[in-house]
Amino acid sequence: MDHKSVLLRKYLYDEGIDPDLRRLIHMVSVAGKYISAQLKAANRKMSGTQNASEEHQLEIDKKADVILQDMITQLDYVAEYASEEQEVVIKTKHPAPKYSVSVDPLDGSSLIDVNLAVGTIVGIHRCEKLIDSGRHIVAALYILYGPLTTLVYTSGKGVHEFVLNPEGEFVLSQTHLQMKPEGKIYSPGGLRTHWTSAHRQYIDDLITTGYKLRYSGGLVPDFNQILMKGGGMFAYPGLINNPEGKLRLLFELYPLAFICEQAGGAATDGVTPILDLKLAEIHQRAPIYIGSTTEVEKAKGYLST
Ligand code: AFP
Numbered sequence: 001m002d003h004k005s006v007l008l009r010k011y012l013y014d015e016g017i018d019p020d021l022r023r024l025i026h027m028v029s030v031a032g033k034y035i036s037a038q039l040k041a042a043n044r045k046m047s048g049t050q051n052a053s054e055e056h057q058l059e060i061d062k063k064a065d066v067i068l069q070d071m072i073t074q075l076d077y078v079a080e081y082a083s084e085e086q087e088v089v090i091k092t093k094h095p096a097p098k099y100s101v102s103v104d105p106l107d108g109s110s111l112i113d114v115n116l117a118v119g120t121i122v123g124i125h126r127c128e129k130l131i132d133s134g135r136h137i138v139a140a141l142y143i144l145y146g147p148l149t150t151l152v153y154t155s156g157k158g159v160h161e162f163v164l165n166p167e168g169e170f171v172l173s174q175t176h177l178q179m180k181p182e183g184k185i186y187s188p189g190g191l192r193t194h195w196t197s198a199h200r201q202y203i204d205d206l207i208t209t210g211y212k213l214r215y216s217g218g219l220v221p222d223f224n225q226i227l228m229k230g231g232g233m234f235a236y237p238g239l240i241n242n243p244e245g246k247l248r249l250l251f252e253l254y255p256l257a258f259i260c261e262q263a264g265g266a267a268t269d270g271v272t273p274i275l276d277l278k279l280a281e282i283h284q285r286a287p288i289y290i291g292s293t294t295e296v297e298k299a300k301g302y303l304s305t
Pocket residue numbers: 055106107108109110111189190191217218219220236246247
């Protein structure tokens with residue numbers, strides 16, 4: 001197939017998914033174009049506010065959230081909108097709710113001032129309330145703002161990548177991305193001095209086996225690298241001083257776990273599949289080991305002792 005000519009909205013139409021889901025994914029892609037343009041404006045100013053996790057917010061964090069909230073909540077079948085940048089869930093009160101959406105508007109924004117890649121992560125759940133397990137997720141996507149702006153999504157029919165072209169269209173670049181059972185790269189997460197002995201033994205095992213370290217401090221580019229290289233492992237573990245780790249279950253882990261499973265990979269907190277973890281609170285954190293099945297199974301071997 002000549003991927004150069006296939007636009008995202010055409011590919012979504014040809015997938016034959018629910019038209020409302022197709023429109024929702026398209027609206028997120030349009031928001032991504034606006035956010036990409038905002039980032040190019042070199043907006044590095046702090047906003048002077050903090051998010052629900054008491055992290056300092058850049059103005060661009062809040063702008064990205066406003067863009068996504070406006071685009072998503074105007075659809076009259078979206079029941080809830082939850083953002084990592086907001087304390088509480090936005091309940092739209094639309095009359096015929098169908099989907100609820102979680103967003104991490106700009107993950108890794110502390111990397112903007114050193115010109116490293118950042119990303120938007122979106123989870124789409126077939127439910128009216130986001131306080132539910134990950135198994136209600138029906139689509140997930142991330143937009144990676146790097147040398148190229150790329151969009152990777154799955155609606156449950158494989159994982160596909162699109163690139164934003166100079167004309168402002170997302171055009172198909174790769175279809176049915178797959179994680180091999182074993183890779184060659186790893187992202188360890190966290191500070192070594194805060195690692196548990198189980199995590200340290202696991203990472204030392206990967207190093208001894210010859211895995212290469214790849215870690216930028218940005219979840220989206222780091223996971224994307226493993227997906228595009230066809231395998232490997234990304235971890236942000238439970239730490240001695242923070243057993244739940246750093247990353248958020250709803251906003252970051254559910255969507256990437258859904259994408260990874262759709263690409264033939266796996267994602268666990270060390271014991272339980274990420275998508276089977278129950279969500280009790282929208283800003284809940286969880287440890288994660290995500291990537292090729294061999295590396296994830298090996299992690300479970302160390303973590304469940
Ligand atoms: P920021 O949004 O504060 O930059 O954090 C990014 C992030 O949540 C995630 O994108 C990275 O994988 C992780 O933090 C890196 O955390 P460490 O800096 O502790 O390694």
